[in-house]
Amino acid sequence: xxxxxxxxxxxxxxxxxxxxxxxxxxxxxxxxxxxxxxxxxxxxxxxxxxxxxxxxxxxxxxxxxxxxxxxxxxxxxxxxxxxxxxxxxxxxxxxxxxxxxxxxxxxxxxxxxxxxxxxxxxxxxxxxxxxxxxxxxxxxxxxxxxxxxxxxxxxxxxxxxxxxxxxxxxxxxxxxxxxxxxxxxxxxxxxxxxxxxxx
Amino acid sequence: xxxxxxxxxxxxxxxxxxxxxxxxxxxxxxxxxxxxxxxxxxxxxxxxxxxxxxxxxxxxxxxxxxxxxxxxxxxxxxxxxxxxxxxxxxxxxxxxxxxxxxxxxxxxxxxxxxxxxxxxxxxxxxxxxxxxxxxxxxxxxxxxxxxxxxxxxxxxxxxxxxxxxxxxxxxxxxxxxxxxxxxxxxxxxxxxxxxxxxxxxxxxxxxxxxxxxxxxxxxxxxxxxxxxxxxxxxxxxxxxxxxxxx
Ligand SMILES: [Zn+2]
Ligand SMILES: [Zn+2]
Numbered sequence: 137x138x139x140x141x142x143x144x145x146x147x148x149x150x151x152x153x154x155x156x157x158x159x160x161x162x163x164x165x166x167x168x169x170x171x172x173x174x175x176x177x178x179x180x181x182x183x184x185x186x187x188x189x190x191x192x193x194x195x196x197x198x199x200x201x202x203x204x205x206x207x208x209x210x211x212x213x214x215x216x217x218x219x220x221x222x223x224x225x226x227x228x229x230x231x232x233x234x235x236x237x238x239x240x241x242x243x244x245x246x247x248x249x250x251x252x253x254x255x256x257x258x259x260x261x262x263x264x265x266x267x268x269x270x271x272x273x274x275x276x277x278x279x280x281x282x283x284x285x286x287x288x289x290x291x292x293x294x295x296x297x298x299x300x301x302x303x304x305x306x307x308x309x310x311x312x313x314x315x316x317x318x319x320x321x322x323x324x325x326x327x328x329x330x331x332x333x334x335x
Numbered sequence: 336x337x338x339x340x341x342x343x344x345x346x347x348x349x350x351x352x353x354x355x356x357x358x359x360x361x362x363x364x365x366x367x368x369x370x371x372x373x374x375x376x377x378x379x380x381x382x383x384x385x386x387x388x389x390x391x392x393x394x395x396x397x398x399x400x401x402x403x404x405x406x407x408x409x410x411x412x413x414x415x416x417x418x419x420x421x422x423x424x425x426x427x428x429x430x431x432x433x434x435x436x437x438x439x440x441x442x443x444x445x446x447x448x449x450x451x452x453x454x455x456x457x458x459x460x461x462x463x464x465x466x467x468x469x470x471x472x473x474x475x476x477x478x479x480x481x482x483x484x485x486x487x488x489x490x491x492x493x494x495x496x497x498x499x500x501x502x503x504x505x506x507x508x509x510x511x512x513x514x515x516x517x518x519x520x521x522x523x524x525x526x527x528x529x530x531x532x533x534x535x536x537x538x539x540x541x542x543x544x545x546x547x548x549x550x551x552x553x554x555x556x557x558x559x560x561x562x563x564x565x566x567x568x569x570x571x572x573x574x575x576x577x578x579x580x581x
Contacts, residue, residue, distance in 0.1 A: 155352065155353075156352045156353045248578075250426065250429040250430075250433070250574055250575035250578045251347065251429060251432060251433055251436070251574060251575060252574070253572075253574040255577070255578065283387070284387060284388050284418070284419060284425060284428065284429070287419035287425060288419075288422065288425040288426065288429075291421065291422040291425065292422060295422065312378060312379065321383055321384040321385060321412075322384075322412050322415040323384035323385060323387060323390070323412075323415050324383070324384045326415055326417060327417075330417075
């Protein structure tokens with residue numbers, strides 16, 4: 137069997153390790169890179185290196201940023217009294233795109249996950265407690281995922297933050313907008329009854 | 336290619352690729368299996384919301400016999416439970432998931448274990464269950480899986496366990512009296528209270544687990560004994576046990 141040139145197979149192997157990229161996609165991307173002008177390939181490799189060198193976590197909210205504190209934390213128009221707690225930095229972009237939320241964020245960098253041995257110490261919970269203790273935070277909105285891990289994390293936050301006298305809220309789980317009760321799954325439907333609001 | 340149609344308990348899920356889930360199911364008829372649920376993380380997926388730990392589902396999946404990974408075809412919930420209403424409940428749920436994960440071998444049919452799991456889940460749903468249920472469930476799971484520690488007398492000499500300074504030896508798989516410690520490998524002190532609780536869990540209706548009074552020390556001691564027993568005999572770390580103390 138004829139073997140591929142070594143650098144090419146190394147590239148395919150590397151790409152294959154990326155999430156969501158299977159063997160076939162890795163091959164396709166590698167051959168594409170091989171065909172692109174050298175300048176473009178260089179830009180790609182530089183972009184990868186720059187991400188590693190320049191992107192850091194904001195020391196206040198753990199958002200990804202290239203300046204510390206991050207743009208959001210420095211923005212005087214944001215409400216510093218409201219902090220939205222999320223699992224991953226990527227969640228910020230989803231909320232920013234949609235929710236019209238004007239407060240600040242706090243990224244936990246995960247959720248409690250006993251089976252993986254991820255406890256409170258592995259998450260950025262202590263810095264959040266400190267942030268609340270420093271004063272100025274009036275409401276903490278817990279926007280962890282509606283999974284068992286996310287709910288356990290929310291309950292744990294309630295336990296450690298509530299005694300500090302801060303208002304704690306949880307984002308509602310419910311029916312998808314435009315959905316139809318008839319097609320809603322039982323779990324979502326049960327949750328939306330629990331999270332019902334007075335009209 | 337075969338199609339499997341059975342009731343299952345969701346043991347655990349892991350994100351796979353962009354939108355899929357790798358689901359571990361404890362099936363009533365075929366034991367523990369792993370299956371890929373395509374697109375299950377998309378909010379509008381037909382699976383949406385159902386692959387939550389400890390939900391009981393009618394499942395249809397397919398794949399070749401003896402293959403390690405199946406494909407989900409469809410699901411239909413048997414009963415929807417809410418175990419996320421308190422922290423105690425959730426951490427007990429994590430322990431139950433881990434017992435099923437550790438004590439059931441892939442593809443091993445184990446009906447008593449399945450019934451135990453259903454009973455545990457039912458209880459978890461019915462009231463505010465805490466660490467006691469988790470500890471009882473772990474002991475009963477070990478017993479059903481054939482890893483029950485020896486507790487009624489000294490595992491080495493068969494002598495009475497009424498004396499003080501009793502030790503628990505994971506490598507021997509039971510309790511030792513103080514005359515039999517030499518050459519027993521690593522062993523831990525075990526108090527009479529803990530021993531009594533462990534013995535009680537084996538004959539006890541799970542429903543009554545919450546009636547036993549366990550103080551914090553006893554809870555920790557019992558958790559440690561179970562942890563070490565599982566670590567040695569099953570080669571697995573039951574990580575969720577320490578979360579019972581949160
Ligand atoms: Zn920031
Ligand atoms: Zn003895």
